[in-house]
Amino acid sequence: MTEYTTVSIPKDLADRVDETIEGTSFSSTSDLVRFLLRSIVIQHQKEGQLTESEFEEITGQLRELGYLE
Secondary structure, three states: OOOOOOOOOOHHHHHHHHHHHOOOOOOOHHHHHHHHHHHHHHHHHHHOOOOHHHHHHHHHHHHHOOOOO
16 A cells, blocks of 8 residues: 655645646646656656756746746
């Protein structure tokens, strides 16, 4: 059985994520966060480490989604 942990984000960010995922295959904020974190981890494991440009790209995507300010 998979164990889980909780990640907290501000309510206004969660509301923005809910709006962002409307009409997508993501059914919840948790689905999107899991997808993003897996993507980052998989990329890191493939490359051994992220390049500065890859990190900047991921950071930009997270910023656009409202995860970073």
